[in-house]
Amino acid sequence: MLGTGGKQERVSRVGLTAADLVAARRREPAAVTRVYTAYAPGLFRFFLAAVGDRPTAEDLTGDVFKSAIEGLPRFRGPVEALGGWLFRMAHNDLSDFWRKQARSPSITPLDDLLDEAALAAGADDPEELAIQRIEYDRVLAALRQLSTAQREVLLLRMAAGLTGPEVAAIVGKTTGAVKALRQRGVASLARVLGVANDTSPPEPLSRSSDPVRLTSRVEEG
């Protein structure tokens, strides 16, 4: 149990303090909101980039957040470890999600990654934003063509902002293995996106964002 004395000055990478943690355990709205504001955007990016479906990613994010707040009294680590703890839950929930999907596959549309309504309503340059959106869409679709392990390692690092050792602890691999997965993941992504300067031709990628085609390529790396 964290005390409220000498540890209060400890601040996590996302600006949470031990006092925030104590208050969030008591469900104080301001502290709960701070925890949410600190981690929910990363959780949502992690889930949406992984599953490609906005409502599903929103539900997964909400479930992890709710479980985390409810389970916070059982969290014994320092505030700096909260992110790793949360994303371990996220990792487990995502694994459960894929297992359920494998048992009862459903076709879910690849949702728009940016709010189209917002773009239409107030875009400064709709054409430029549309091109940008297609590019983002293309990158994330390519990401979903990586192996599950490569993708998760990349997302835990880049969407969640976790360190190598934290990622290694979550996925149950050594730090070296995580580095290698990340290296191979980025290299594969570069090839798919046509960025790699190797001699092999870039893998063609349809702009259609067909969810069946995208999710069917999930394989262990």
Add this chain to the structure above:
Amino acid sequence: MRRRNGPSDKLDAALDGRPVEVDDDLAPLIETAAKLRAALEAIELDPETVDRHLGMVLDGEAKVVALPTRPRPQASQWRRRVAAVALAAALTVLPAAVASASALPGQALFPVKLAVEQLRVTAVSWSSTREATWRIKIADNRLDEFDRLVQLNAADRIPPAIVRLIRAYVDAQQAVQDAVGDTGDPSQARALDVKLAAVTTGSAVALQRLQDKLDQGMLPASAHQAITDAIQQAPVTPGLVTGTPLPTPTTSGPTVTTATGPQTTQASTTTQAPTTTTQASTTTQAPTTTTVPPEVSDSPDQGGNDNSGQGSSGQPATTPP
């Protein structure tokens, strides 16, 4: 022995933003990582989703903070009581997700409301026009809260509400200026000006209503000084509505006019509204009669002691006292 400075280590360093020598092999990986980072950063939560998620956790936790009431003229007493009870009932029975949208300063869900607003601003920060639109909406929210507190005669909450209104208004005004500078579309600039002007007018009306209550003695005398001081710093003053300065309130506070000048330092003597005190010490008043509010420098402790401030940095001041 671990091999250092291999491609993996270099990529790691590059991902961390540390300087690294980029060779031909590493360059495409760095470029790819940058593309992925940009794509991920474009993913944002909808504010409605944020509200729903927070409601899932906070639902049932929120407590309705009793708003102070005092005897009022007979004619409107029952109506005000019904309004107060209806408000409290609504906040009690509605899910937190919905209730936070109407939360008033001092209530449990008010920080949630501020956080949701801030997320909205962050989500649209890629467009100065959209950010300006949201900042105006936030100023309008502060105005609505202020107006409701006046209606409820919540005297102790009114001065901080005015301070929050000022800050939100200044943020909105700055955002509109930025947007007008950025956009080449005169119609967009005009639309923003019109929206901001609506808040300005609404502020004047609400402040006039408050002034009327002060004049009629409907608010505790002990609150007059703090309220008067806060009014001095508001975006507009009742004088703008009536065209003539209004009578000085029953306290020894300064006359409500548009040019208050150094009188704002009187707020430092009040114990009713410490946030107003801070505000006053950092305020530069507009020199002449104008709808332009005073420029308020951002002070991290201006949020008041009700855990509800929101600075121009956009961060909801949810730090507990």
